Amino acid sequence: MFSVSYIRFRKHYLHIPYLVLAVLEFGLLYVIFSLQSLLFGLFDIGYASVSVGPLASLLFAFILSCGTLAMGGYFAMVHETFSSLFFRTLVAYCFVGGIGLTLLYVVFPDADPGSTNLLWVVLMASAAVIALRLVFLRIVDSEQLVRRVVIFGSGEYAGALMDEYQQNLRFLGVRIVGCIPDSQTSTVDEAHLLNVPNDFYRYCREHRISEIVVAQQERRRTEGAWSLLQEMMECKLRGIAVTSAVDFYERELKKAKLDLVHPSWIVFSEGFKGSKSRAFAKRCLDLAVSLSLLVVMLPFIVLTALAVFLETGRPVLYSQTRVGLLGQEFRIYKFRSMRQDAEKDGKARWASANDSRVTRVGAFIRNTRLDELPQIYNVIRGEMSIVGPRPERPEFVTELKTKVPFYDTRHYVKPGLMGWAQLKYPYGASIEDARGKLEYDLYYSKNHSLLMDLLIMIQTVEVVLLGKGVR
Incomplete structure (x- = not known):
């Protein structure tokens, strides 16, 4: 079926089967929304439908497709059980897609079919897409076509x-x-x-x-x-x-296997190229996204600060020195999620699972990533980007540079609020974890583009909602 299993667009590998599945799902969503009146009649649902045009159907299909992408639906399906597929699809369509459609209909009220109709259309779309995925997986992953x-x-x-x-x-x-x-x-x-x-x-x-x-x-x-x-x-x-x-x-x-990487691979491979035009475009995107995030998340910032203060008092914020672009150090800001005496002896420590230093409010804001919101300030200052390798503490960097080959290569890209390694690897709290994360950071450093940054932003929704990679 596929003589070549992938294409490369803007330096990022896109697998053709997933692209075909995305197109099929988009078309199915478009048809379901367009034929909602007929479908309601077939399923004997006694709610009146409203007349919708092609634009409304396109917007509906686009938002729900983005919901699937945000929940990792195009990357986990081979491993998923039916129950996992069912849960992921419901969250992508009913929760993420529902929020997206609600915001969309504020801007385009003429595209709104009504809350009751919308609920039934989303439920029908969920059932149809689950069936499509099961059939598609069975066909495309068969021995005859792989x-x-x-x-x-x-x-x-x-x-x-x-x-x-x-x-x-x-x-x-x-x-x-x-x-x-x-x-x-x-x-x-x-x-x-x-x-x-x-x-x-x-x-x-x-x-x-x-x-x-x-x-x-x-x-x-x-x-x-x-x-x-x-x-x-x-x-x-x-x-x-x-x-x-x-x-x-x-x-x-989508990673560079560290055991196989040699200096010649970095020197001669396509990638790892600096670009002033891309750096300017990325900076414009950082400012636009960070300022928008600041406006949207301002109520959550106030509530988080209040919760931290009421539980454990001051300081509400804490800062640490981190290593940024080209090894330059800067102060990173977070909402405090640990006790004030978490490092009373002054020694830097890796965070551990179920860390006793984490407060109750701290555990919640870590799971929801609310503790990271003050780093919007670092992005606005230009010390960080929205997307990039997560910055590490100098004490750990000094050790990791001696024990992990090519570790310093991650510092040739501006550190980020969210990153490729955070999507693909669990929370890093050891030297071995640092090796695993570096393999994804190397891939990002080699192939990063604005398209890849946008994909990472969208897929970070799954990380926040499901609390992935938190300690």
């Missing part, structure tokens, strides 16, 4: 890639068949090992292989290696994709 991939390599790199695929990488329309050994020693599970083919191209044709992912542990210049390179060249020239493991991680998991 892109079949083999990994060339059987060392630690190949084993790690296979493990991540088993746990996380079940992307729509992609199936890893197994690993072809490149040496006598292997760390890959025997169940995933394939026989070494005599003819790579013929093997790929016979087994319907669309892509070879090269994950060799060692690349020695031997006669066998030269022969293998020629076979790979033939496969590529005859239409079979040959991809490095680091590029495969980047495309499918």
Whole structure:
């Protein structure tokens, strides 16, 4: 069905199956809203419908599609159970979409079909979209239509890639068949090992292989290696994709696998480019979004400050030194969520799960991200951006730079209020967590664009609503 499983737009990988699903869902939502009168008759719902035009149907479909995107509906569906899909769709349409439509109809009252009609249309749309997703997933992820991939390599790199695929990488329309050994020693599970083919191209044709992912542990210049390179060249020239493991991680998991990253990848790869025009556009977007957030969230800012004061007194705010762009230090501001003596000995500590230093109000404002609202001030000052890697404390940065390779590369992008790593990785509270987050920060640093920033802003709704990555 899909000869190529992705396209790249503005440096960001977009998977074709998800784009097709989004178009189908948008069309279905448009049709349901347009035919609401007929649908009410079919379901014997005794509420009068109102006449709506194409613009009203387009706006309805657009808002609910944004609700799905905000709740991560286009990225989690392969792993979801029916109950999870049902819950996610209801939250996306009835809650996030409902809020969006309510605000929309304040601006465009002529598009409002009425609260009762709208409720029934949203419920019908939810049922129809759930059915569409179940059918679409069954068809597109079937063995007949998936892109079949083999990994060339059987060392630690190949084993790690296979493990991540088993746990996380079940992307729509992609199936890893197994690993072809490149040496006598292997760390890959025997169940995933394939026989070494005599003819790579013929093997790929016979087994319907669309892509070879090269994950060799060692690349020695031997006669066998030269022969293998020629076979790979033939496969590529005859239409079979040959991809490095680091590029495969980047495309499918949207991260840069740290064990595979080398300085040459940063130097020669497309990306990691500074742009004055983009920096100016990003600054304009930061100011527009931060000032709008300040106006909209002002009542919540006042209520949060009052709640912190009533529970534990002053100070309501606290500040810490953080490391920003090009290693420059600045003061970050938050609503205080811990006791005043949380670091009475002056030593910086990682936050832990169920941290006893967190107050009751502090736990709530952390879960809802209300404690981060004072950082709007940092964005307005230009010390932070709306989107970027989260800034870390100097004490931790000093340690992490010695223990995590390429850690300092994240400081070539302005830190952000929200970030790609916060969407993809749980709360970081250790050196190993810092490594995991850096893989996503590297991907953002390499590929960041205004489109990616907008996608991160929309998807952060799920993080706030579900309290992901909080300690």
